[in-house]
Amino acid sequence: MRTEHSLVLILLALLVAVAPSAAAQQTTASSDTQKPPAAKSKASGKGSAQKVAAVPTVLDVEMTMIDGQKVNLKKYAGKVILVVNVASKCGFTGQYRPLQALHEKYAAKGFSVVAFPCNQFGKQEPKTEAEIDAFCKKRFGITFDMFSKTTVKGKRQAEFFKTLTTQKLGPVGSGDIKWNFEKFLIGKDGKPIARFASNVSPDSKLIVSRIEAALGIEAGEGKKLDPGKEKQPADKQQPSTDPQKGSDRKTDAPKAPKATDKPKAPNKPGSQKPKRKTADPEPPK
Numbered sequence: 001m002r003t004e005h006s007l008v009l010i011l012l013a014l015l016v017a018v019a020p021s022a023a024a025q026q027t028t029a030s031s032d033t034q035k036p037p038a039a040k041s042k043a044s045g046k047g048s049a050q051k052v053a054a055v056p057t058v059l060d061v062e063m064t065m066i067d068g069q070k071v072n073l074k075k076y077a078g079k080v081i082l083v084v085n086v087a088s089k090c091g092f093t094g095q096y097r098p099l100q101a102l103h104e105k106y107a108a109k110g111f112s113v114v115a116f117p118c119n120q121f122g123k124q125e126p127k128t129e130a131e132i133d134a135f136c137k138k139r140f141g142i143t144f145d146m147f148s149k150t151t152v153k154g155k156r157q158a159e160f161f162k163t164l165t166t167q168k169l170g171p172v173g174s175g176d177i178k179w180n181f182e183k184f185l186i187g188k189d190g191k192p193i194a195r196f197a198s199n200v201s202p203d204s205k206l207i208v209s210r211i212e213a214a215l216g217i218e219a220g221e222g223k224k225l226d227p228g229k230e231k232q233p234a235d236k237q238q239p240s241t242d243p244q245k246g247s248d249r250k251t252d253a254p255k256a257p258k259a260t261d262k263p264k265a266p267n268k269p270g271s272q273k274p275k276r277k278t279a280d281p282e283p284p285k
Contacts, residue, residue: 058163059190066117066129066146073160076186080111080214082202083164083184085118085152085177087125088135092181096140098203102211103144109215110188113144116161118152121180125149152177169195171206183207187214 059073084099103113117132119125127135129148136142152161153176161177164184168174172182172195183196185207194210201207 058160058186058192061160061163063150063158063160064148066133066148068129068148074190076112076114077190078110078188080106080188080211081186082111082113082207082211083186084113084115084202085150085161085180085182086115087118087121087180088127088132089124090122090180092179092198095181095202096136096142098201100140100142100144102202102208106211106215109217111211111215114147115142115144116147116150116152118150118180120151120153121178124180164192164195167192169193171195172197185210185214 059077062070062072064070082099082102084095086096087093099113099115103111117125117127117129125132132149133146136146150158150161152158153165157165165176166174169184169192179198181198183200183202184192185194185196187193193214196207
């Protein structure tokens with residue numbers, strides 16, 4: 001009996017010794033099963049990093065706005081933008097007006113004009129940033145984004161314009177900006193689409209058609225966005241007249257002949273001089 005009792009005690013001791021190790025193994029196994037989710041979180045972190053890196057290089061640059069605020073141009077990602085180097089004493093300065101009209105017309109569709117004053121061409125932008133801002137708002141009512149004076153060519157050329165001018169974009173092509181008010185059209189994906197010379201007006205069919213195509217506006221739909229220019233019907237173009245007051249147009253009544261007026265005598269035969277015949281023109285050679 002004593003032998004059996006001792007065996008039972010030995011078995012109980014073994015069970016007590018084995019139980020903690022089994023519990024430790026279960027804890028290790030459970031911790032191992034939780035490792036894959038951690039790996040997934042790392043993978044998701046890589047995905048977010050890839051999304052940030054997906055911002056186009058041309059827009060991933062910091063510039064200074066006209067009020068001195070630093071901004072990254074990637075804020076325009078997803079929009080169609082028209083980049084213009086501007087000046088306030090240039091023969092093309094009047095293009096501010098159609099630029100503002102374009103901005104107002106297509107802003108709701110995801111379009112924006114972005115202007116960069118520059119003093120490199122004929123020194124036609126000598127004003128300070130504050131003076132430029134006041135001039136544009138007072139004279140043209142500008143509401144689109146204006147940046148500080150920028151170097152668009154040469155050794156100190158801004159990186160943004162270095163990227164734009166090295167790309168072959170129709171109809172101008174690549175190379176240095178030649179004068180004020182050159183224009184670069186950039187699509188929603190941040191890739192440059194086209195480049196237009198200074199003498200091409202912002203409201204020209206060439207530029208407007210490219211903007212509408214980039215915005216996904218079908219031909220003819222752009223006219224519907226500007227109802228203010230629709231012609232009125234013919235019956236509404238002229239103001240109605242009051243029949244009691246008479247017509248707005250003054251009509252001259254035929255004059256009655258005066259009693260003192262004498263009838264003209266008929267011309268005597270042979271009194272009129274014969275008309276001289278003019279030589280027929282020679283046929284073109």
